[in-house]
Amino acid sequence: MTVPILTEIHMLKEGKGFVKDVLTAYYLPAEFQDNPPVPEDSDITIVQRDPLRVITRSFFGTTTEETISSQISALWELLGGAAPLRRDLYMVAVYENPGVTCRRNEIWFIRQEP
Numbered sequence: 001m002t003v004p005i006l007t008e009i010h011m012l013k014e015g016k017g018f019v020k021d022v023l024t025a026y027y028l029p030a031e032f033q034d035n036p037p038v039p040e041d042s043d044i045t046i047v048q049r050d051p052l053r054v055i056t057r058s059f060f061g062t063t064t065e066e067t068i069s070s071q072i073s074a075l076w077e078l079l080g081g082a083a084p085l086r087r088d089l090y091m092v093a094v095y096e097n098p099g100v101t102c103r104r105n106e107i108w109f110i111r112q113e114p
Helices: 065-079
Strands: 005-010 023-026 054-060 085-094 104-111
Touching (some): 054 085
């Protein structure tokens, strides 16, 4: 499995919770990027992303809606709300197997490009 595993989290319009459908992404190893395999499952797609500029904060433990909400709030508090960042989309990067109880994660805030 490649790391990190990324999960895109979209906020509800009123900003008080998450859209239940999330996108989970795995990095494709470099040797397969020029000629990616064709997925056999129609729910799996290969997407090429443009580079992102993010502000991130590490945290440890499980990634539940509650812990992610807490991490989003904590990072906004640290930043003071002044940075040009999106508020409708966040990403969570997980760096260890989900079975690890104290795994390393990051919350990513995505910069708004001018």
